Amino acid sequence: MSSTLKTPVSGSDRQTGYRGAPVTLVEYGDYQCSHCGIAHPFIKRLLAEKEKDILFVFRHFPLQEVHPAAYIAALAAEAAGQQGKFWLMHDIIFEHQDNLNANSLLSFAEALDLDMHQFAQDWKSETLQQKVEADFESGIRSGVNGTPTFFLNGEKVAYDETYESLLHAVEMVGHEHR
């Protein structure tokens, strides 16, 4: 129903790209969702091509019952984030989407040279679980009905699984701000 983002982007969000950019793109995603896997390189490309125009935010929307590793993957990314490596973990997870389980996630953490003791603690911490659940709830309140769902400056994007639909939305909004 809703097509607007109900929870504004804040400092507690995972953000990458250009701070102060005219366009803030928020994705609600699930690491085990194949459609999010398709969108992942689109986002990378968008951030590269529209470097100064975009701030990108990723919020978790794990559908745990259909994607049994989505929640632990979200926690693993957040735990890596505690050591400043959220986006590196985010990329590795999407690049290995077909092989997500507790063992593979631990091996990604090792490959990123994380402090494994700290990672193991954070991965199971209540604080990070609450963060993932808060992301999910903010998605539900914003009318997210599947993944990925994108909001551009707070408005839902008519994304049709193509790079062009994202680019178009970014350029439309970016244009208004010039």
Place this chain on the structure above:
Amino acid sequence: MAGSILEKGAAAPDFDLHCTPDQRLKLHDLKGKRVILAFYPADWSPVCSDQMAVYNEARKLFQQHNAEVIGISVDSKWCHLAFEQDRHLHFPLLADFEPKGEVSRLYGAYNEEEGQCKRALFVIDEQGVIQWSYLSPDGINPGADGILEALETMDNGQH
């Protein structure tokens, strides 16, 4: 497609339908609880699958408001069982199967042309009165934000 869905203030018509091959569920058995009744066109279809997957995950949010979600379509009890098992759904799906669409018609949520339910949502209070309803286009998954807002309005006693 004539007719419209029941609206706020109407008594929710009772039903007695299969929720599993050997169990039936009656609305009046749920008095004291809030009920979210989600009519949807068909098990297995992409939009319905996404919608039910979201409600499956949002159950914990609904339960904070003393509400349980129930799906309903004209699919048979065996079809529902297979769909539930495949998608790990943890809430009941009712089979409005025989006479086909009888309950859906009572709620104004039957699509005569297609012979299936419309995509309609009802939030029913503890006394069996509809407090919110919403008809979504068949191809659009309405998500859960409207349901949560309705439940919060009820919490605040604004109904």
